[in-house]
Amino acid sequence: MKYAPALLLATLAACQDYPRDIGGTLDHIRAERVMRVGLVAGEAETRDRAAITAYLDRVGRAAGARSEIVRGAAEPLLLRLGHGQLDLVIGDMTEDSPWIADAMVIEPIAETMLGKDRILLSPIARNGENRWIILLERAVRDGRPKNGA
Numbered sequence: 001m002k003y004a005p006a007l008l009l010a011t012l013a014a015c016q017d018y019p020r021d022i023g024g025t026l027d028h029i030r031a032e033r034v035m036r037v038g039l040v041a042g043e044a045e046t047r048d049r050a051a052i053t054a055y056l057d058r059v060g061r062a063a064g065a066r067s068e069i070v071r072g073a074a075e076p077l078l079l080r081l082g083h084g085q086l087d088l089v090i091g092d093m094t095e096d097s098p099w100i101a102d103a104m105v106i107e108p109i110a111e112t113m114l115g116k117d118r119i120l121l122s123p124i125a126r127n128g129e130n131r132w133i134i135l136l137e138r139a140v141r142d143g144r145p146k147n148g149a
Contacts, residue, residue, distance in 0.1 A: 019130035025087055026063065026132040035065045038077035040091025044121050045071070048110040051121065051143075052090060055109045058139040059088075059123075078103065081126055088136065089124040099124070104133050107140045 021027065029035045037056065039045065044052070056067045070077070070086070078099055080086045093105060094117060104127050108120035123136050 019134065021131050022128035023084055023126060025084075025126065025129040026135065029063050029065045029087055029132070033065045034068050035060065035063060035088060036086045037067050037069045038080060038086045038089040038091075039069050039071045040074045040077060040089065041071045042092060044090075044092050044110070047112065048121050051110040054143055055090075055123070055139060058142055059136060062135050062139060074099075078124065081124065084126070087125070087132070090121065091124070092119045093122050093124070094119060103127060104129070106133065106136050109140055109143065 039052070056069075060066055074089075074091055077086065077089045077091070081089050081103060089103075090109075092112075093099065097105070099105070104125045105120075106123040106125065108122045110121040112119050112121075123140070125133050125136055
């Protein structure tokens with residue numbers, strides 16, 4: 001029992017940066033004050049421009065960074081995300097997209113219907129970037145209307 005205080009202190013020190021980003025995404029964004037965002041070219045750019053802009057503003061304020069946006073096709077942007085060349089991709093996804101297994105698809109910031117299928121405009125981050133993902137999820141929730149409003 002005489003080692004309990006030391007063990008407690010060691011445990012608390014180990015948890016100081018929990019949750020962690022495996023690749024250090026949030027630390028990099030805060031140090032550079034820039035978030036590298038890939039925007040999937042398509043209908044969402046115009047259909048949901050206000051939602052995208054508002055979301056990126058919330059994320060930027062929370063991270064202390066400005067957005068540096070590149071536009072392109074989904075595959076190359078998602079590959080760049082996986083290689084750490086982008087911090088975030090925003091694009092239309094279906095609920096059964098094959099990318100869901102390889103990346104962290106955050107709650108949608110907007111959605112539309114295509115026939116009977118829901119198309120979700122979602123932020124997408126690399127798996128394992130847990131502090132960054134939490135920030136991204138909070139920004140989605142902060143943009144939702146409050147109950148009773």
